[in-house]
Amino acid sequence: MVDHINIFLKAVFSENMIFAYFLGMCSYLAVSKTVKTAVGLGAAVIFVLGVTVPVNWLLENYVLKEGALTWIDPSYADMDLSFLSFIMFIAVIASIVQLVEMLVEKFAPALYGALGIFLPLIAVNCSILGGALFMQERQYSTIGEATNFGISSGIGWFLAIVAIAAIREKIKYSHIPAPMRGLGITFVTTGLMGIAFMSFSGLNYAEAEKESCGDEPGTTSETGAVEVESESDETTMVYDINSEEN
C-alpha cells in the first residue's frame, strides 16, 4: 500500500512528466489555450497512459525481457528480445491511440474537432513512450504497480496542462510585451511552474548536499512519504531517451 502511495505521489508531483522531465511539451504548449480542450486532451493522455503502460508491462515481462519467454518453453531462458522494446512499445501505443481516436470521434465529436491533429499525435507524445520506458527502467514488480504508475503519470500531465491552460486564460488580457505574447510567455510560465513543482523534489538536492558537506541530515527513512530515488544518472538517462526520440 505504501508502495502504491509512493508511486502515485512521485508520478504526480515530484517526477511530473512536464515539470520534472519536460516530456510531452508539444501538445502541452499547443492545446493549452483553453481549459476545456486541455481537460479533454489531459483525459485522453490519462487513458492512453493507463492502458499502454500495463500492456507494455505485460509485453516486457512475458515477451521482451531476458528469459521472459520461459513460459513457452524452458529452453528460451537465454533469449533476450529487449532490443525490440522501442518498436514494440510504439506499435502498442499507436494502436491504442487509434482506438482512443475512434472513441472520441464517436462519443465527443466537439472535442474531436477541438483537439484536431493533436489527438493522433498522442501516439508520438513523448510522455506516453516515456511512461513505457520509465516503467521498463524502474522494473515495477507487479502489473498493479505499472498501472498505478501509468495512471498517476497521466494525472500529473493532466494537472500540468489544466493548470497552464487556466493561467493562459487568466493572462489573456494582460499587457504582455509584444515579443513575449503567445508561446514566449507560455515558456516563461512553464519555467516558473517548474520552480513551484520543485517543492516536491527536494530530496535529490539533499543527497548532493550530504555528499558535499557531510553534515546534512540523512533522508533515507522508511517513513518519508515522498521518496525520490532518482539519482543524477537516471536524469541523464532521461535526456538520452529524449534525444533518441527526437
Added chain:
Amino acid sequence: MKSIEKLMRKMEPQHDSKWAKFHPVWDGFYTFLFTPGETTKRGSHIRDGIDLKRTMFMVVTALIPCLLFGMYNTGHWHMVPTGEAGAYMDHFGDKLIYGIIQVMPIVIVSYAVGLGVEFIFCIKNKHAIQEGFLVSGMLIPLIIPADTPLWMVAFATVFAVVLGKEVFGGTGMNIVNIALTARAFLFFGYPTMMSGDKVWMSGLSETPKDQLADGFSGATQLGELASFVGPKADWALPSAEAFAAKWPIMDSFWGFIPGSVGETSVAAILIGAALLLYTGIASWRIMLSFVAGGFVVGLLANLGFDNPYYQMEAVNHLVIGGFAFGAVFMITDPVTAAQTNTGKIIYGFLGGGLSICVRVYNGAYPEGVMMAILFMNVMAPMIDHYVVGANIKRRNKRLKPKAA
C-alpha cells in the same frame, strides 16, 4: 512641504524637453509625495481614498514591526555562537546596531535594483510607474537569511522582477509572488547560501570553530526537526521532549529563534496582520483557511508514524519557521491568490496543508512553506476556473425550472 512641491513642479519634464521620456519617473515620485491634483472632468467615477500607492504603503507599514524585530534578532543570533549574547535583552544597543548594519544594505539593494528595473521598463513601455515593487522590495530582505551576499540579492531581484512580473505586463499581472520567486531563485541557484546550518546566524560561517560555545548548533528549529526524518544516528536532538525543552513554544511565538530576517516573530507578524485585516487589504478568508489547513495537517501527522517530528503538537507547527509570515504576507497577496470567495478558502486551506506536508514529509525542505505557497500561486487560476464553473452550473440549474 510647499517648497518641496514647488521644487517638484519645477523639475517636471515638459513634453518638448529632452527629459520628456523620464516623465513617468517624475510622476512616480510626485504622486508618491502628493495626491495627484488632477480631477476627473466628466462622467461618473467612484473615488476611494485608498489607491494602489496607499495600499502598498499600508503593507509596507505592516511589515515594519517584522523588519525592526528581525534586525534585533539578527544581532542577537550573531552573538549566540560565541556565547557572548547572554539573555535576550542584554547588549541591546550592540545587537541592534549589528542588525541594522547587516540588514539595511539588503533592503537598500533590493529596493534600488528592483525600482531601477521598474523605472527602465516604464520608460521603455511609456506607462506610469507601477508601485507593486514597494511591497516586494520589502518582502525580499525579510524572507532570506541576513548573511545573503548583496550581489545575490540584486541578482535574484532582477530575475524576479523581470521574469516574474514585467514579462507578464507589470504590476497586477504576475502569476507568482515576486518575493517568493526571488527566494526560490536563490534557494535553487545557491542552495548552500540559503539552507543548512551555517547561514541562519549572521557571521557564523566566518567564526572560527574554536570560538564557538560548547554544544552549539547553527541549525534552525526546522533544520533540527528535519533530522528526525533521517536515521536515528543523525538526529540533532534525542527526542521530541528534548526539542520542546530547547525551544519553548513561547520563545517561538515571540521570535527568539534563528531564521530568515523577518519570519521569526509571530508577535510582530500579528501586529502586521491586524493592520492588514483592519484595512481590508489581506483577505481574512485566505489567512484563516491557511492557518486551519496547517493545523489540520499538523493534527493528521500526529496520528501517523512514531517519529518525534510527526508527534510535534500542531500548534507548534504554526509558530515555527516561515508559516506565520507566509500566512499573513505571502499567501494573501491579492494578485496571485484565488479571486473568488470560495476559491480563496480552498486555496488557503490547501496552501496551509501543503506547507506542513512539505515540511514534515519532505526532509530536504524543512522551510517548505514558501515553496508550497509558490505551488498554490500556480494552481490558483485553476481553482478559480472551477469555482466559477460551479457557480455558472448552479445558476443554470436555478434558471431551468423557471424557464420550463
